Amino acid sequence: MTRAVFFDMGGVLVFDRGFAHHLARNVSLALREAGLEYSEEEVLRAWKESSVHGDELETWDLVRSMVLLRKLGVTPKPLLAEKVYKAVLESYVQGFSLDEEAEHALSLSRSLGFTVGLITNVGSYEIVRRRLEEAGLLKYVDVIVASQAVAWKKPSPRIFELACYLAGVEPGNAVHVGDDPRIDVEGAKKAGLRAVQVLKAGPPRSPYADAWVNSVGEVPGILEDWVSKGLFR
Secondary structure (H helix, E strand, O other): OOEEEEEEEEEOOOOOHHHHHHHHHHHHHHHOOOOOOOOHHHHHHHOOOOOOOOOOEOHHHHHHHHHHHHHHHOOOOOOHHHHHHHHHHHHHHEEEEOOOOHHHHHHHHHHHHHOOEEEEOOOOOHHHHHHHHHOOOOOHOEEEEEEHHHHHHOOHHHHHHHHHHHHHHOOHHEEEEEEEHHHHHHHHHOOEEEEEEEOOOOOOOOOOOEEOOOOHHHHHHHHHHHOOOOOOO
């Protein structure tokens, strides 16, 4: 029997430790190196206004960097846009920290016989892969479904359906682990997956989740219990 568990990134495997601060500083410095003076406040305001698709589709952070420049009144020439994009990626590295229980959760889920994947709303697939590789976690992951790479964002059922297809599993035999009550829990449930809500980041508790945990390290215990009860077809 094929069964899968998909993990969210932000609020589950990694936590925001000042991304906005790092982004404002790094992009401002990158612009200064290019001879352009913009304050951190101006950069952060332009970043917040730079998403092209909003809640429906993902905007690649390279494109978002171009829009950010246009918001600042600057022509987004390729080399400049790529320089800003690099600063954005570094801000993700500096502004998010890995949960200390991430390896335990991924490795033990795999040892329980689950295909392990990620379903994450993020503007750059490459930063997800880089973070996992640098942390030594990529070896535990079978499938990465990043919204930037597939266009759809959670809670769209399409991103969950694609993840299940890539993992070779039916939605009824899949679990999504996330923190957000709407995009993670309700999104997964509407697509036919079970949902585990991680409460560590302090989100509102969803009444629709199949289980709740305080941290990602508790997830394998939930999965093991469900397997023992025969909840997977």
